[in-house]
Amino acid sequence: MSDIIIAIDGHSATGKSSTAKKVAKHLGYIYLDSGAMYRATTLYFLNNKIILASIDQIQKALNKIDIEFRKDKNGLPLTFLNGKNVEDKIRTMEISSKVSGVSAIKAVRVAMVEQQRKLGEHKGIVMDGRDIGSVVFPNAELKIFMTASANVRAERRQKELAEKGQTVPFKEILKNVVDRDEQDSTRKESPLIKVDDAIEIDNSNMSFEEQVNQIIELAESKITADV
Numbered sequence: 219m220s221d222i223i224i225a226i227d228g229h230s231a232t233g234k235s236s237t238a239k240k241v242a243k244h245l246g247y248i249y250l251d252s253g254a255m256y257r258a259t260t261l262y263f264l265n266n267k268i269i270l271a272s273i274d275q276i277q278k279a280l281n282k283i284d285i286e287f288r289k290d291k292n293g294l295p296l297t298f299l300n301g302k303n304v305e306d307k308i309r310t311m312e313i314s315s316k317v318s319g320v321s322a323i324k325a326v327r328v329a330m331v332e333q334q335r336k337l338g339e340h341k342g343i344v345m346d347g348r349d350i351g352s353v354v355f356p357n358a359e360l361k362i363f364m365t366a367s368a369n370v371r372a373e374r375r376q377k378e379l380a381e382k383g384q385t386v387p388f389k390e391i392l393k394n395v396v397d398r399d400e401q402d403s404t405r406k407e408s409p410l411i412k413v414d415d416a417i418e419i420d421n422s423n424m425s426f427e428e429q430v431n432q433i434i435e436l437a438e439s440k441i442t443a444d445v
């Protein structure tokens with residue numbers, strides 16, 4: 219049985235990461251949250267007051283950024299930026315509102331994609347993001363495009379933030395979700411697109427278990443077909 223690459227792309231707050239995590243665990247695959255890498259880069263730029271219009275500053279900063287994923291005691295991935303756990307810091311509304319700007323920069327994408335490809339060179343990986351099936355792994359054996367209505371996504375994100383103790387008005391979250399979709403889909407560099415060979419899953423009316431099971435079934439049929 220040979221390992222495959224599973225690319226999960228789609229709109230913001232569609233539950234790509236939680237789904238990808240669960241699918242990876244079931245298959246015994248590595249999970250990689252590519253959005254966390256763009257978020258950690260955004261945090262570094264913010265902390266170091268990097269001017270986004272300065273390619274020189276960006277290039278120097280990129281050479282100083284080291285992003286790693288380590289596991290917590292339950293085996294869940296934590297994002298480390300230059301040796302520090304930044305998992306909570308990269309999930310704030312401030313980072314969410316700035317990350318689309320940073321991820322639209324070509325030099326940033328080149329640096330991230332290079333690392334992502336290295337992490338997937340042995341296959342057996344589930345990676346979620348915006349350009350995984352289109353740019354990072356165009357030959358991925360299974361490509362999923364996840365979407366859901368903006369209202370449903372904003373509701374889920376609000377609940378998620380509340381569970382972490384962050385109270386954010388619904389309107390603000392909805393605006394962030396809609397704005398990020400717009401920016402991610404219309405940017406020049408690697409815009410979010412549904413590639414022809416991706417399977418679209420609209421999970422507006424689906425339970426989390428249903429979508430996880432659907433992807434596991436699709437993955438298992440690919441893995442078996444690949445024997």
Ligand code: DC
Nearest residue numbers: 252253254256317321347348349398
């Ligand atoms: O998946 P996420 O919402 O944590 O991603 C945060 C942002 O990073 C998202 O708005 C767009 C960007 N991103 C990207 O451009 N390419 C990826 N492969 C993953 C994320």
